[in-house]
Amino acid sequence: MSGHGSPIPMTSRRAGPLQGVAEVPGDKSISHRSLILGALAVGETRITGLLEGEDVLDTAKAMQAFGADVTNHGGGEWSVRGVGVGGFQEPENVIDCGNSGTGVRLIMGVMATMPITATFTGDASLNKRPMARVTDPLALFGTQAVGRTGGRLPMTLVGTTEATPVRYEVPVPSAQVKSAVLFAGLNAPGKTVVIEKEATRDHTERMLAGFGAEITVEDTAEGRVITLTGQPELKPQVIAVPRDPSSAAFPVCAALVTPGSDVLVPGIGLNPTRAGLFTTLRDMGADLTYENERVEGGEPVADLRAKYSPNMKGIEVPPERAASMIDEYPVLSVVASFATGTTMMAGVKELRVKESDRIDAMARGLRANGITVEEGDDWWSVEGKGPDGVPGGGTCESFLDHRIAMSFMVMGFGAQKPVSVDDGSPIATSFPIFETLMGNLGAQISRDNA
Ligand SMILES: O=C(O)C1=C[C@@H](OP(=O)(O)O)[C@@H](O)[C@H](O)C1
Numbered sequence: 178m179s180g181h182g183s184p185i186p187m188t189s190r191r192a193g194p195l196q197g198v199a200e201v202p203g204d205k206s207i208s209h210r211s212l213i214l215g216a217l218a219v220g221e222t223r224i225t226g227l228l229e230g231e232d233v234l235d236t237a238k239a240m241q242a243f244g245a246d247v248t249n250h251g252g253g254e255w256s257v258r259g260v261g262v263g264g265f266q267e268p269e270n271v272i273d274c275g276n277s278g279t280g281v282r283l284i285m286g287v288m289a290t291m292p293i294t295a296t297f298t299g300d301a302s303l304n305k306r307p308m309a310r311v312t313d314p315l316a317l318f319g320t321q322a323v324g325r326t327g328g329r330l331p332m333t334l335v336g337t338t339e340a341t342p343v344r345y346e347v348p349v350p351s352a353q354v355k356s357a358v359l360f361a362g363l364n365a366p367g368k369t370v371v372i373e374k375e376a377t378r379d380h381t382e383r384m385l386a387g388f389g390a391e392i393t394v395e396d397t398a399e400g401r402v403i404t405l406t407g408q409p410e411l412k413p414q415v416i417a418v419p420r421d422p423s424s425a426a427f428p429v430c431a432a433l434v435t436p437g438s439d440v441l442v443p444g445i446g447l448n449p450t451r452a453g454l455f456t457t458l459r460d461m462g463a464d465l466t467y468e469n470e471r472v473e474g475g476e477p478v479a480d481l482r483a484k485y486s487p488n489m490k491g492i493e494v495p496p497e498r499a500a501s502m503i504d505e506y507p508v509l510s511v512v513a514s515f516a517t518g519t520t521m522m523a524g525v526k527e528l529r530v531k532e533s534d535r536i537d538a539m540a541r542g543l544r545a546n547g548i549t550v551e552e553g554d555d556w557w558s559v560e561g562k563g564p565d566g567v568p569g570g571g572t573c574e575s576f577l578d579h580r581i582a583m584s585f586m587v588m589g590f591g592a593q594k595p596v597s598v599d600d601g602s603p604i605a606t607s608f609p610i611f612e613t614l615m616g617n618l619g620a621q622i623s624r625d626n627a
């Protein structure tokens with residue numbers, strides 16, 4: 178859990194080129210779902226490459242509290258002995274999901290249609306985030322929720338004993354909301370239907386099918402229509418978690434803005450619902466290539482090669498691409514600072530309800546480093562200073578948000594003066610080896626404020 182220890186100030190500065198191979202950790206979204214679906218299967222699911230970041234470790238603890246048997250065998254190998262759909266026991270204590278929106282929202286969905294009561298909490302960041310987007314559709318199944326004003330954590334959910342399946346059109350582009358409804362539908366008899374107007378990451382659909390659930394996805398005029406048949410027996414799986422494209426974004430973007438760099442980031446999942454950043458960087462003129470393209474575990478995968486790219490141009494990022502790169506806008510805004518011209522990012526209101534208000538957090542930090550930023554409710558734009566024109570020299574607040582902290586570290590590698598963050602401790606939620614990995618490529622990060 179982040180935010181419970183002392184803050185870790187960090188500073189990054191220009192050093193030589195970044196070179197070498199960056200083996201980023203396992204995908205966070207798939208790691209959460211591997212533990213949760215493993216806990217709902219009958220028998221033992223084995224997982225390799227699990228992300229051992231704080232967010233996922235909190236989900237592992239939660240699955241244990243609900244009665245699954247979760248074992249860490251070391252070296253990223255885990256096993257989960259599940260209790261079957263509907264089989265969770267009532268936890269004896271409050272479930273603390275730390276910094277993780279994905280963890281808390283998915284787990285709320287799972288327990289919502291079981292005859293148990295559970296209370297959820299998180300850190301200062303998670304306890305500010307909206308939960309009604311999940312508890313509203315869960316109420317349609319018959320689940321009751323009582324939380325703080327505005328639908329905030331801590332919050333108690335009383336699972337329903339008589340779930341009826343629902344048909345729900347997700348009002349915001351959110352894979353967490355979609356997944357919570359599908360997971361609740363698992364223990365409702367009959368067909369639960371979820372409709373999303375814009376496609377969001379589809380790991381839940383793919384993994385439910387992999388665990389043996391009956392699930393169909395249709396592209397219609399209404400949007401993506403997902404139909405799940407409730408009360409399946411889920412079969413335990415052997416899962417190799419692919420490396421996280423959202424973590425790969427950091428060494429990739431660092432290489433693009435650091436003179437002389439050439440970095441290989443192997444084995445990155447390029448599921449189209451996740452790969453929007455890489456398309457955008459290529460549209461900007463980044464020297465980013467896909468090598469050794471292949472299919473692994475049913476997902477497209479490639480080795481990414483990123484080289485210093487002094488000729489990038491600002492672009493208008495297509496709003497319809499937002500969901501496929503939603504966590505990557507902070508680091509994209511850093512790359513945009515090193516491009517020529519303006520980068521416009523629209524249709525991104527969801528950025529305001531992440532671990533921090535990411536438009537506000539980035540705008541403040543970018544301005545502190547000499548960059549001009551404009552913003553509206555659901556858009557923002559960054560004026561590029563060119564490859565060698567980013568002043569730097571600022572200290573930025575990370576607002577308990579790992580992606581804000583890592584983005585400003587990337588800025589410092591290419592800026593004229595060092596860039597600092599007040600607290601890099603949240604980086605451990607999703608990318609615990611970030612400092613070591615960047616250091617091995619030749620980057621300079623120190624634990625102090627310049
Ligand atoms: O389902 C998931 O694993 C995630 C969904 C996204 O959140 P939203 O559903 O709030 O868009 C994303 O930002 C988060 O990092 C992971």
Ligand SMILES: C=C(OP(=O)(O)O)C(=O)O
Nearest residue numbers: 276277278279280504531
């Ligand atoms: C938004 C994120 O995570 P979560 O919603 O799970 O806290 C993220 O990792 O960028």
